[in-house]
Amino acid sequence: MYKPLESDKAKPMGQGLKYFIETWGCQMNEEDSEKLAGMLKGMGYEPTPFKHQADCIIFNTCCVRENAELKVYGNLGMLKKLKEKNPEMIIAVCGCMMQQQGVAEHILKRYPYVDIVFGTHNAWKFPEYLFQAKRDKVQVREILSDEQRIVEGVPVERESGLSAYVTIMYGCDNFCSYCIVPYVRGREKSRTPQAILQEIRELIAQGYVEFTLLGQNVNSYGKGLEEPVSFAQLLRMVNDLPGVRRIRFMTSHPKDIDLEVIRAMKESEHITEQIHLPVQSGSSRILNIMNRKYDRETYLDLIRTVRRELPGVALSTDIIVGFPGETEEDFSETLSLCEEVGYDLAFTFIYSNRNNTPADRMPDQISDEVKHERFNRLVEVVNRKAMERNEALVGQIHEVLVEGPSKTNETVFSGRTRTGKLVNFPGDATLVGQFIPVRITRANSFNLYGEAVEHSS
Ligand code: SAH
Ligand code: SF4
Ligand code: F3S
Numbered sequence: 001m002y003k004p005l006e007s008d009k010a011k012p013m014g015q016g017l018k019y020f021i022e023t024w025g026c027q028m029n030e031e032d033s034e035k036l037a038g039m040l041k042g043m044g045y046e047p048t049p050f051k052h053q054a055d056c057i058i059f060n061t062c063c064v065r066e067n068a069e070l071k072v073y074g075n076l077g078m079l080k081k082l083k084e085k086n087p088e089m090i091i092a093v094c095g096c097m098m099q100q101q102g103v104a105e106h107i108l109k110r111y112p113y114v115d116i117v118f119g120t121h122n123a124w125k126f127p128e129y130l131f132q133a134k135r136d137k138v139q140v141r142e143i144l145s146d147e148q149r150i151v152e153g154v155p156v157e158r159e160s161g162l163s164a165y166v167t168i169m170y171g172c173d174n175f176c177s178y179c180i181v182p183y184v185r186g187r188e189k190s191r192t193p194q195a196i197l198q199e200i201r202e203l204i205a206q207g208y209v210e211f212t213l214l215g216q217n218v219n220s221y222g223k224g225l226e227e228p229v230s231f232a233q234l235l236r237m238v239n240d241l242p243g244v245r246r247i248r249f250m251t252s253h254p255k256d257i258d259l260e261v262i263r264a265m266k267e268s269e270h271i272t273e274q275i276h277l278p279v280q281s282g283s284s285r286i287l288n289i290m291n292r293k294y295d296r297e298t299y300l301d302l303i304r305t306v307r308r309e310l311p312g313v314a315l316s317t318d319i320i321v322g323f324p325g326e327t328e329e330d331f332s333e334t335l336s337l338c339e340e341v342g343y344d345l346a347f348t349f350i351y352s353n354r355n356n357t358p359a360d361r362m363p364d365q366i367s368d369e370v371k372h373e374r375f376n377r378l379v380e381v382v383n384r385k386a387m388e389r390n391e392a393l394v395g396q397i398h399e400v401l402v403e404g405p406s407k408t409n410e411t412v413f414s415g416r417t418r419t420g421k422l423v424n425f426p427g428d429a430t431l432v433g434q435f436i437p438v439r440i441t442r443a444n445s446f447n448l449y450g451e452a453v454e455h456s457s
Contacts, residue, residue: 013043013044013130013131013134014040014043014044014045014055014056015044016044017044017045017046017055017056018045018046018047018048018053018054018055018056019037019040019045019046019047019048019054019055019056019057019058020047020048020049020050020051020053020054020056020057020058021033021036021037021047021057021058021060022057022058022059022060022075023060023095024059024060024061024062024068024071024072024095025060025061025062025064025068025095025096026062026064027165027167027212027214028120028167028170028185028214028216029060029061029062029095029096030165031156031165031167031214032060032094032095032120032123033058033060034156034157034158034159035123035124035154035155035156035157036058036060036094036123036126037156037157038154038155038156038157039124039126039127039154039155040056040157041155041157042127042155043127043130047157051079051082052082052085054089055086055088055089055090056089056090056091056092056130057079057082057089057090057091057092058092058093058094059072059075059076059091059092059093059094059095060094060095061093061094061095061096061097061098062095062096062097063096063097063100063103063180063184063354064096064179064180064181064352064354065349065350065352065354066352066353066354067352069097072093072097076093076107076111076114077111079091079111079113079114080111080113083113090115090116090130090133090134091113091114091115091116092114092115092116092117092118092126092129092130092133093107093114093116093117094116094117094118094119094120094123094126095119095120096120096180096181096184096185097184098117098118098119098120098143099119099120099143099183099184099185100180100183100184100355100356101356104117104119104141104143105141108139108141112139114139115133115139115140116129116130116133116139116140116141117139117140117141117142117143118140118141118142118143119142119143119144119184120184120185120186121144121145121146121147121186122142122143122144122147124151124154125142129142145186146171146186146187147186148189150170150189150191150195152191152195161206161207161208161433162207162208162209162210162401162403162433163208163209163210163211163212163401163403164200164203164208164210164211164212165211165212165214166196166199166200166203166211166212166213166214167191167213167214167215168190168191168196168213168214168215168218168221168234169188169189169190169191169215169216169217169218169220169221170185170186170188170189170191170215171185171186171187171188171189171216172185172187172188172216172217173187173188173217173220174216174217174253174291174293175291175358176280176290176291176292177289177290177291177357177358177359177362178290178320178323178351178354178357178359179354179357180354180355180356180357181216183356183357185216188216188217188220188223188224189224190215190221190222190223190224190225192225193225193229193233193234193237196213196234196238197237197238197241200238200241200244201241201243204241204242204243204244207433209243209244209245209246209401209433210245210246210247210248210401211238211244211246211247211248212247212248212249212250213234213235213238213247213248213249213250214249214250215251216251217251217252217253217256218231218249218250218251218252219231219252219253219256219257219258219261220253220256221234222234230260231249231261232258232260232261232263232264233264235247235249235261235264235265235268235271236264236267236268238270239264239268239269239270239271244270245270245401245435246270246272246401246418247268247270247271247272248272248274248420250276251276251278252275252276252277253278254277254278254279254292254294254298254299254302255292255293255294257275257277257302259305262305262306262309262310263309265309265310266309266310272418272419272420273310273311273312273313273314273418273419274313274314274316274418274419274420275306275310275313275314275315275316276315276316276317276318277299277302277303277306277315277316277317278317278318278319279299279317279318279319279337279341280292280318280319280320280323281319281320281323281326281330281333281334282296282330282333282334282335282336282337282338283296283326283329283330283331283333283334284296284297285330286323286325286326286330289323289324289325289359289362290320290323290359291358296333296337299337300337300340300341303315303341312419313419314344314345314389314419314420314421315341315343315344316343316344316345316346316347316420317341317343317345317346317347318346318347318348318349319334319338319346319347319348319349319378319382320349320350320351321334321348321349321350321351321371321374321375321378322350322351322366322370322371322374322375323351323359323366324351324359324362324363324364324365324366325362325363325364326351326366326374331374331377331378334378335377335378335381338378338381338382338385339381339385341385342385342388342389343382343385343386343389344386344389344390344419344421345386345420345446346382346386348375348378348379348382350371350372350375351366351371353365383445384445386445386446387443387444387445390421390443390444390445390447390448391443393421393440393443393448394440394441394442394443395439395440396439396440397437397438397439397440397453398417398418398419398421398423398437398438398440398448398450399417399418399435399436399437399438400415400416400417400423400425400435400436400437400438400450401415401416401433401434401435402414402415402427402431402432402433402434402435402436403415403416403432404432405429406424411426411427411428412424412425412426412427413425413426413427413428413431413432415436415438417448421447421448422446422447422448423438423440423447423448423449423450424447424448424449424450425438425449425450425451425452426451426452427452431452436452436453437452437453438450438451438452438453439451439453
């Protein structure tokens with residue numbers, strides 16, 4: 001349990017001061033940033049959208065691919081001038097990059113105006129670091145290699161009022177050969193169902209209706225808990241909480257998703273028809289070298305089962321192109337798999353070497369030119385299939401949870417279907433937060449357009 005620290009109690013510490021947090025990477029980092037914001041608010045700080053107005057800047061970093069890291073370094077360089085103007089400003093850098101050997105030291109040396117660095121296992125100690133940096137005017141650094149405990153009860157400052165991410169497990173045990181996540185996020189640790197349900201109840205009381213359960217591999221949820229609970233059981237427990245309207249979850253590793261989960265989805269009203277099943281490659285040979293523990297045929301069987309059991313299900317995936325040793329033939333198997341599955345959404349990535357991962361040391365690294373050329377061909381297939389899937393929805397009526405006005409036009413509102421698709425339609429502010437039927441009138445690869453249908457609620 002998170003206990004308020006001395007520095008928390010010293011409320012005036014942040015009174016009248018502002019913070020700015022920039023977050024790169026996945027929802028794991030988003031969640032940590034929400035906690036950091038919660039702690040800063042607890043100390044009296046207020047948020048600002050402008051770096052130059054901030055008294056405390058936090059960069060929460062990601063290192064899953066090289067370009068994520070490059071962005072962080074670019075942004076760090078730009079803080080030098082701000083710090084010169086406001087020497088009292090505190091700059092903290094945290095997140096996955098800090099867990100890589102030598103990175104924290106490098107940052108403290110190369111960017112001496114950085115005051116605090118900490119890793120992914122101890123974000124909850126941030127108030128202590130802030131207090132120390134301000135009091136002693138020294139660079140504060142604490143990186144832990146892993147953490148057995150899960151610290152519950154850290155205050156959270158969330159942005160939207162309808163949909164919330166709820167982390168159910170931390171870390172990853174899979175060690176896919178290209179991936180750095182297990183090294184920077186540590187071993188799998190599941191939160192207890194009690195803690196998860198309590199958090200969701202509190203969110204419901206604040207008006208949240210849609211919940212996305214998060215973990216790097218949610219299907220192995222429950223391992224190591226004193227009273228073992230499977231992911232399927234957890235899903236059913238969340239479904240039974242009064243006030244829950246929609247449940248999503250990610251990520252499902254194809255090797256671990258089982259019939260129990262599919263049955264829970266089928267039998268539970270609020271679990272939506274949407275699954276993210278990262279395939280990574282369509283070639284069994286490459287999947288083996290990636291250490292994914294399934295092959296093309298098992299994956300396609302799984303897709304057939306899911307489609308049969310959950311009609312109308314939306315399927316999304318992650319794909320890597322240019323993994324070491326990927327031949328034109330391997331790549332064409334990825335293309336044909338995409339043609340065959342017809343994903344609603346696919347996140348496509350160019351393989352990026354990550355230090356100290358097995359794939360980094362593999363022979364036959366693919367040239368940038370070939371990677372880019374394959375990437376473009378893949379994007380063409382993926383977008384065309386997504387377009388076909390979306391066009392097939394034209395004429396249908398879907399339940400949409402209205403989120404708010406669209407970014408570009410105040411009379412156009414947007415919301416999501418149960419399957420997670422973004423729909424734009426003419427509307428007004430009274431609809432925000434409601435579930436309304438919308439007839440789909442038009443589609444492209446990424447969005448749907450529609451019109452609200454008269455309804456009685
Ligand atoms: N736990 C999730 C995803 C975590 S990272 C899963 O297993 O699917 C999100 C995605 O980033 C991965 O699915 C993968 O497609 C991509 N990715 C991870 N490491 C990468 C690397 N070194 N180069 C390119 N893409 C990578
Ligand atoms: Fe990375 Fe694989 Fe774990 Fe996903 S399952 S986080 S890709 S090691
Ligand atoms: Fe990036 Fe860390 Fe997530 S490396 S993708 S922020 S777990």
